[in-house]
Amino acid sequence: MIQRVSGLQPRTPAPETQVQRRGPGGAFGAMLQQELVRSGQEQQIQQTQGVEFSKHAISRAQERGIEVTPDLMDQLAGSVIRAQEKGATNILAMDGSRAFIINVPNAKVITTITQEEMRQNIFTNIDGAVFL
Numbered sequence: 001m002i003q004r005v006s007g008l009q010p011r012t013p014a015p016e017t018q019v020q021r022r023g024p025g026g027a028f029g030a031m032l033q034q035e036l037v038r039s040g041q042e043q044q045i046q047q048t049q050g051v052e053f054s055k056h057a058i059s060r061a062q063e064r065g066i067e068v069t070p071d072l073m074d075q076l077a078g079s080v081i082r083a084q085e086k087g088a089t090n091i092l093a094m095d096g097s098r099a100f101i102i103n104v105p106n107a108k109v110i111t112t113i114t115q116e117e118m119r120q121n122i123f124t125n126i127d128g129a130v131f132l
Helices: 026-049 055-064 070-086 115-120
Strands: 090-094 098-103 108-114 128-131
Touching: 055 108, 070 090, 070 098, 070 128, 108 115
Parallel strands: 090 128
Antiparallel strands: 090 098, 098 108
């Protein structure tokens, strides 16, 4: 049932909650611009912080005797930056003795592979390769 309530006036938001127009897109445009700036800052932070290893990649590196050194981390970070410039999303970063599958947008090593295992594997779902 619908009942008519008398004496009520339309509710208007308080002045501090009213949407104010800011530029051509209004409040939405301002929020979108802030988000784009924030995303760009996050990407720069990600690039400067380098690469992370997933739990799986850490355990594989330990099992396979792959030593993760600061020099290796710098090489992997450089690989991620170069791959980002080319628009790659999943890369194989490799040298003569080891390889790393890296998710570029998250700057995260997914798994590690030794030279012996490279001979036995086919790499799928990658869109780039970087030599360390």
